[in-house]
Structures are given as C-alpha cells and as structure tokens.
Amino acid sequence: MPTITILGAGAMGAAQCRPLVDAGCDVRLWGSRFDDATLDLLETGKAHPRTGVPVPEEVKLFRPGQIGECMEGTDVVVMALLSSAVPRTTRRILKYLGSAESVWLTSKGFSQVEDGRVRLMSETLRRVASETGSEMPPIVTIAGPVIANECATGRPTAPVFACHDISLAQHYARTCSTPVYVIEPSGDEVGVEVCAPLKNLYAIALGIAEGLGERDEVSLANLRAALFVQALREMSAFGQDLGGDEHTAFGLAGAGDLEVTGRNGRNYQYGLRIGRGATPVQARDEMLKRQQSVEGIVASRLALLFAEQLDDGLLDKLPLMKAVGDILIGRVDDYLSVLSEAVLHPVA
C-alpha cells in the first residue's frame, strides 16, 4: 500500500485520513502555518476543530518546517490546501515529486495567476512544474459529495477519483476504497475538476430561490428544481467545452455534489440570505462575521472570465451562470425574474 502525504490539515485534509488509514495506507498529515493550532489538538488525540473527530492514531503529523521530512519517500501527495496556497506550496515540494506516483487534488477551483488568465487548478500545477523544468506526476482530481465530517467519521461516502489515465483512477479505486468509502473511478479529469467550483456558484442560485420562496406564502420549489437541472446542463456544457465528457456533470461530481451543496453548505446559506433580502455585500459580510468564506463568489467571477476567455460561444450556453454573476455584482435587482429567465426557455 502506498505512503500518502496529505498537505493541509483543514477539514478535508484531516477527513481523508480515516478512509486511507482504513484502506491500509501509510498516512502522513502536514499542516501549514495556518494549521498550527489544529495540529496542537491532533497531536494530543483531540478532535479536529472542523470535523469534530481526532485523526486516526496511525497518522503521522508534520509541522510547517518539516515538509522535507514528510515528503521523503512518499508515493502519493494529496493537495488539500486552500486553493490560493496551492501554487506556492507546489513550488516548495517540486523537488520531492520526482519519485511520486501521483498527486491527488482535493483543492479545487479556477486559479488566476500572474498572466491574468484563468486556468483549472491542475493546469496551474503543471505550469508551475514546467516553469522549473520538472514534470508533474499524474494528477488525480478528487470530487463528489464528500462532506468532511461524514467522511472523517466513517459515514458512507462515494468520492470520484478522476485521472486522464483512467487505469490509475481504477487502481486507486481498487486499492484505496473501504466498505464505507467507495471510490468511483473516472477518466474525465477536466470534467470532474470543473464541476467542483461550478457547483458552488450554482448552490448560491438554489439558496436565492429558496430564500425568495420564503418571502411569500407559496414556495418556489418548481423554480428551484428547474434551476438545479439547468445547473447540471451548464456544468455539462462547460466540461464538454474543455474536452470533457457530457455525462460527468450528471454523476457524483456534478449532480451528487450539487445535491448536497445546494441543500446546505456555505454557498447555499449565502444565497439564502440574498433571497431573504440581504444585498450580496451584506450577505457576504454576515458570512464573514461567522468566519465562513463563500467560495462560490470567486468561482462565479472566475468561471465567467474563463468562459469569456475560451471565446467560442460557451457563454451563450450559461444563462444561469450569467444570472448569478449579475446578481452578485449588483447589476440586477429583480432576482426572481432574472433567475426565471435563465431557466425558462420558451421554444422560438
């Protein structure tokens, strides 16, 4: 079984320890300088502040300064960092990646680096590597409906592992699944990767509809369901535009993840506040006051930029994405009509 080093001791990094230990992997967990307080807790067997459970005692913990030590002889590196920290940390560990068999990516999203262009995280990783003349090992994107505390406590979870080389994804599905953490392999790396940030912005739309529905005696469940379907269609169109498989968005990485994200989660809560009457700025501030960042806000901006950048008519297939973007930047006031128009397409 592989030696797996998880970079980032946040909720998702810590949560992955449980199934990987159970699958028989040798697991190391490295904390960045933001994780020091968390590591203090984990080292003494206490619960992770966000998952609510300790990491398994078999996990070896490493502090920020010990990155060389924890990378030594590792077979798999799991990037479970804040998306913004991924390029920087990748530069630090490049020299240790020569013998790694793969890099797993739970950090997801679009990234916009120096040249202003928007890219998928995996592409950014490969660019960082090529800048220094190195080659990135195969990347495996992990997505799907994986609420961290459920994963950490052994509740049934079905993640997707996606890799251009599907045989590698299948290999991990065979070797790293457990009875309650069953990996679904996919060869559609780009399709899976694009679903992860997109579902956050569509969850905002579902929250807005829910909130708008609460303001009236009659709910907006029909609209919400139509938004849900439109979101899947737009995720599928986006993935296909990048060369992905049209079906991916209708599977665990798209429909599955949106089902859970759109019923709860920060992006949904943020949308709910807007639907109930807060301005987007007020809603964001209320979330920040609770120390809850809303990934979908940035995802909305970058996804639209990305689609424009591709400049091939993709944007025309994304009316709901545009509607969310317009709402979040305060360009429109009548949210109900903007959302309705985005999903109700009369036949010409």
Added chain:
Amino acid sequence: MPTITILGAGAMGAAQCRPLVDAGCDVRLWGSRFDDATLDLLETGKAHPRTGVPVPEEVKLFRPGQIGECMEGTDVVVMALLSSAVPRTTRRILKYLGSAESVWLTSKGFSQVEDGRVRLMSETLRRVASETGSEMPPIVTIAGPVIANECATGRPTAPVFACHDISLAQHYARTCSTPVYVIEPSGDEVGVEVCAPLKNLYAIALGIAEGLGERDEVSLANLRAALFVQALREMSAFGQDLGGDEHTAFGLAGAGDLEVTGRNGRNYQYGLRIGRGATPVQARDEMLKRQQSVEGIVASRLALLFAEQLDDGLLDKLPLMKAVGDILIGRVDDYLSVLSEAVLHPVA
C-alpha cells in the same frame, strides 16, 4: 387556441387551469364523483382545498353527469385523474375522442390490469381504445417538477410535454407556454413517463437516508447524494430499456422532479418516518391517518414486477430499486447497510 377539457378536479387538474387560461385556451374542468365538494367550492369562487386558490373565472365547471357535455367539441383532453380511475374513465369518453387532437396525461404510473401484466399508463390507454376498435389520439405525457399550488398561483414552473411525435410537443410548447409556465418539449414519451412513478419510490429512499441521519450526531448527506445519483442512473436505465433516451432522466422529468419530490412531498415524508424508526407499515398508517397516500409504495411493487416482466437483465441495473422494495416489504432490517450497498459499488 384549443378547447381543453381537464378530467379530474384534484390538485393537479385544478392547477393546470391557470396557465392554460393565461395561454388563451378555452378551459373546461370536469369533476368526478369524488370531486363534488371541491366543485361546490370552485363554483362559488372559493379556493381549491388543495391548491389554496380558486380556479380562474374563465374556467367552465362540469359535474360527473355532464361528461358528454364537457367533451363536446373539445380539442384536447387532459387526464388528471387518480391513476386507478384512468382506464374506467377512458372507456366512458372514448366515443368523444374521435375529433380530439391529443390526450394529455398528468395521471401517471404503472398500471396492472386484468391480465396481471404491468404497463405504462399510456399503453393501458391505447389498449383500452383498441379493445373497442377505437384509436387513441396522440398522447402527451406531462411531467417534471410541478408542485400544484405553485403552478396554480403562477409561480415559475417548467413542465415537460413529451410525445412520440415531438413536433406536437413543440407545437404545445409554443402555443400553451406563458411567461411563467414554460413547457419543455420532448420526443421521449416513454422515458418521461417512466420517470414519474420511479421518482416517487426513489424519494422514499432519500427520506429514509435523511431519517437515518437524524438518529446520529453525524448526518448522512454523502449517502443521500449518492442515492440521488444512483436514482437518476436507474431511471435512465429503465427508460432506455423501454426504448427511451438515456438523457431524459437527467433532465426536468427525472433530476428536476426528484429534486423537489425528494426534499418534501409524501413519499419523502413516508421514507423519513421509516428512517426515523417506524416500520414501513407504521409509517404508512401514520400517513393514511393524515389522509396522505404514498404513491411510491405501489410504484415500488409495480416497478419491480415490470422490470422482472421485461426479463432482460434490467433488474441487475436497479440495486436501489430492489433495496427500497426489500425495505418496504420488511425483508431487511439494517436499512443503512442495504442502502449503502445499493449505491457503493466497489470496482472488482
């Protein structure tokens, strides 16, 4: 614009009046003998007991004995009856159908008639017609996320109109849509039709997972999302087996309708009770006490019978349907493991 006669003054029949009147149709609403009290209310401009709003004053109301009168010169007949009443009522109106351009079907489900075989409702209609040497006009199946009271009050709603002859579905989408009731046409009559009863039984599964999750400190949202995706896949497999389109289940008729049915609704509530600890029999009795029938119970039994009857390996693609069936007949006790096994498929 067509003259449309809606048979059945229940929630769905009454709800369809609003958009059809707004689209400019001449609308007649016929009540069966079970609808007498409802018609008393509607005739005096009072709210429908289930949608909470009156029908538009332009609607002409007809009593059980007036079926000949209300069928006279009608262009479209909408079957909005209890599924069990559809064959009988069809026999009564056959003689008036000669000049009708189509029959719309909001009554959905599998039906099992004299010969014991399970059929789709549309097939049953056509058989009833052919038994008397008549021919059924084209059938249009109406499905998708249409909560009746939302439709009746003009909240945004996106139904699917499916017909073997897609040009007919497109015709109605053009002529009978309104700004808030926007019809999506489909040529996949069978695929759309099969989603309607199936989503009810899968909504039971989602309710069970939700209820099981409430019994522990940690929820089962990851499992619920995986169940949702598996439900879509099984609806797609079922539709394809009957010659339908693989995509239909991922659109409004499948994903859209399951999104709304699986978050609320009777089938979900019934599943929730089971998940929380009631036996299936207790849960059904509790629902009946509130005069809430649970369509998914019959749908589960008939769907399994239907799949067996097709006898072509379809059943092997429906592990979640089998799991729900096993739970409902009391064949299994450990619901969590049965549901998990149905959706977590280790790679061999």
